[in-house]
Amino acid sequence: MTENKRTTIVLFSGDYDKAMAAYIIANGAAAYDHEVTIFHTFWGLNALRKDENIPVKKGFMENMFGKMMPRGADKMSLSKMNFAGFGPKMIKGIMKKHNALTLPQLIEMAQEQDVKLVACTMTMDLLGLQKEELLDQIEYAGVAAYLGDAQEGNVNLFI
Amino acid sequence: MTENKRTTIVLFSGDYDKAMAAYIIANGAAAYDHEVTIFHTFWGLNALRKDENIPVKKGFMENMFGKMMPRGADKMSLSKMNFAGFGPKMIKGIMKKHNALTLPQLIEMAQEQDVKLVACTMTMDLLGLQKEELLDQIEYAGVAAYLGDAQEGNVNLFI
Amino acid sequence: MTENKRTTIVLFSGDYDKAMAAYIIANGAAAYDHEVTIFHTFWGLNALRKDENIPVKKGFMENMFGKMMPRGADKMSLSKMNFAGFGPKMIKGIMKKHNALTLPQLIEMAQEQDVKLVACTMTMDLLGLQKEELLDQIEYAGVAAYLGDAQEGNVNLFI
Numbered sequence: 001m002t003e004n005k006r007t008t009i010v011l012f013s014g015d016y017d018k019a020m021a022a023y024i025i026a027n028g029a030a031a032y033d034h035e036v037t038i039f040h041t042f043w044g045l046n047a048l049r050k051d052e053n054i055p056v057k058k059g060f061m062e063n064m065f066g067k068m069m070p071r072g073a074d075k076m077s078l079s080k081m082n083f084a085g086f087g088p089k090m091i092k093g094i095m096k097k098h099n100a101l102t103l104p105q106l107i108e109m110a111q112e113q114d115v116k117l118v119a120c121t122m123t124m125d126l127l128g129l130q131k132e133e134l135l136d137q138i139e140y141a142g143v144a145a146y147l148g149d150a151q152e153g154n155v156n157l158f159i
Numbered sequence: 160m161t162e163n164k165r166t167t168i169v170l171f172s173g174d175y176d177k178a179m180a181a182y183i184i185a186n187g188a189a190a191y192d193h194e195v196t197i198f199h200t201f202w203g204l205n206a207l208r209k210d211e212n213i214p215v216k217k218g219f220m221e222n223m224f225g226k227m228m229p230r231g232a233d234k235m236s237l238s239k240m241n242f243a244g245f246g247p248k249m250i251k252g253i254m255k256k257h258n259a260l261t262l263p264q265l266i267e268m269a270q271e272q273d274v275k276l277v278a279c280t281m282t283m284d285l286l287g288l289q290k291e292e293l294l295d296q297i298e299y300a301g302v303a304a305y306l307g308d309a310q311e312g313n314v315n316l317f318i
Numbered sequence: 319m320t321e322n323k324r325t326t327i328v329l330f331s332g333d334y335d336k337a338m339a340a341y342i343i344a345n346g347a348a349a350y351d352h353e354v355t356i357f358h359t360f361w362g363l364n365a366l367r368k369d370e371n372i373p374v375k376k377g378f379m380e381n382m383f384g385k386m387m388p389r390g391a392d393k394m395s396l397s398k399m400n401f402a403g404f405g406p407k408m409i410k411g412i413m414k415k416h417n418a419l420t421l422p423q424l425i426e427m428a429q430e431q432d433v434k435l436v437a438c439t440m441t442m443d444l445l446g447l448q449k450e451e452l453l454d455q456i457e458y459a460g461v462a463a464y465l466g467d468a469q470e471g472n473v474n475l476f477i
Binding site for chain 2: 323325335336339342343346347349350352397398399408409411412413415416418472473474475476477
């Protein structure tokens, strides 16, 4: 139907399983020569957090949000059957047994395949997340840049 | 890729944060000359409810559903970290501090920008919501009208 | 905009109401001559489970997951107001009163309308689901096949 194949995903969810689905589709699309963007907004920004504690100055509420949200992809919880953290352990056990890639590995693969990882600056501001806390080599943009990418392709997903 | 730029969003979710994301994308797309439709179905219909109590005749179960669901955009809860209503208060506090638009303001802006707001008649029936309870100047339609809009554009999202 | 009308849905969610929305859109699109695919992944695979117990050999964790997940569309829960199973009963009561189709009926109608129902083999493996446990006359594929369908049309949804 179209010549430039393009997949653009809004990752809104902060769930491990939903982020996995987003990154599996993104990596698949990149392997089939799509230009791929993942636009991380709201809780989806947590997938881009570094796992160490980065000391940055924040307001009181932003600090509380920062402490309550998972620090990095590996600490995210499941959308279903989380069982206070036992669900993710089960899933990760099964994934290891089946040699499936973990979410941090899927993110690394996406970066190697030149998937454009974007952090939504408006919601970073809202949740009090700062650039120092997020992975290196990602881009920062707003809804206008998202739409610029989205309208160029037909595989558009909100996850 | 296409000449008529169009964004069509199904708003299924009744969460404050997801509805915010839907309306931010919709307002952005309208600003960039997209024709934009938000098709509200299931819990997403609550974003269109008036905040006052509208006396209408209902069956017993429809009445119960009506009482249990949030009356209007401002009363919706968060998809994550809701903390029995404390999460939305935090988010709204931060939004105020950052001069971000609230959900009711985003909906008003969408109406000013001629974003087409549609209520799904089939699910209104199911949840026992009546036209008197919903905002003025919205449209009423079913899945056929949704598809008519969706198939004309390439930015299609289910939120 | 395009000649071959096509709707491709990723059904990730295991919620009754979200699966209903997916199948209502799919059936509507099929009625309007779209080629329609529903790609079931993660918890969405539960919509394709047979409702009887199928004895198959599984590992310990796969067996636990299999027991904890709903066996078939009729046993799925609501994304909102589930109230430990009371919510689905209410919704089903209201649906019966309004002569709305149940989820199992919507799935049957989709099969009659030649909607392509696909089970994601990678996540079947992860959740320990086997072909014997799923409905007959469905297809089995991975992300490459999904993308092959998705990139041919412009109504792409992740539910």
